[in-house]
Amino acid sequence: MAATPSSPGRPDDLTLEVVGLIGSVVARYHEEYEEAAAGHDLTGAQARLLSLLCLEPLPMRKLAHRLKCEPSNVTGIVDRLESRGLAERRPDPADRRVKVAAATREGRRVARGLRESLRFAREPLAALTDEERRSLRDILRTMLDTEGTAAEGRE
């Protein structure tokens, strides 16, 4: 535990500075992600969905849950990816109500290109020593260990 850490009410200067820095990192990360997506003629939402499908095919419903949006939105995003031949809908033999979205070969190719053009969050790490990277890893793990993870339980 910290000596005199940021109490919930009145964060100290160091904490405030770190909060600001995290905000900057988040902003940079997002800019670069959108930029990389645009470089492959994808919107951010399309890029995120396609990246998910490259890990595993998913029913529309689960896709919505993963993207934390309404199922009705997924219809349009998959439509646009499908019209470009990057994704496809497959029937689920077990339940004929379900449609499973999957990345096509071309979709996986585009997603790979996208992944490789995401240099931020990786390139700046090259400026760190191995020890710093390990330190950062441990700190980030601690940060992410705060509540909030509970909601992720249901899948």
Added chain:
Amino acid sequence: MAATPSSPGRPDDLTLEVVGLIGSVVARYHEEYEEAAAGHDLTGAQARLLSLLCLEPLPMRKLAHRLKCEPSNVTGIVDRLESRGLAERRPDPADRRVKVAAATREGRRVARGLRESLRFAREPLAALTDEERRSLRDILRTMLDTEGTAAEGRE
């Protein structure tokens, strides 16, 4: 300098893990920001713009530059804030073409509430020791010191 750090081509496992953790932090940060904004009946864009205005009044043009979007978009966002009495447009005595957007008293009140409800990026830091926070600060500074900052020069 690192001993055998992530070369541009083939990042090591540690780097990949840290990249993933950063992605998670970014996702959490964004979710909580949007959620906090929605809690005050603001969209993310409105919340970001209003927060900027609370630091200082800004001409529409500069606002667009800060938000990294086209000036035509700012018109609508400020319109919506203005219709709720959270922001206002003031003439610039020096240049009658310019309209300076500013937060109203109510706007600053809402922004303060928003800021205080943004517990993430601050609350998880409470789990860190002072030394860890200093360490994190230095690492984040190093990360943000990577190129890319050049584009920020023009203001």
Added chain:
DNA sequence: TATTGTTATACTCTATAACTATA
């Protein structure tokens, strides 16, 4: 009846291009 995916609708954000009023 409940669930899956879709459609219809409405709002916001986004970029582009054309317009206006200044400079």
Added chain:
DNA sequence: TATAGTTATAGAGTATAACAATA
């Protein structure tokens, strides 16, 4: 003529509600 802000337009993401097919 160049610039600041706006309008008009179109595409995309988002949530809500209603719907068809299936369970």
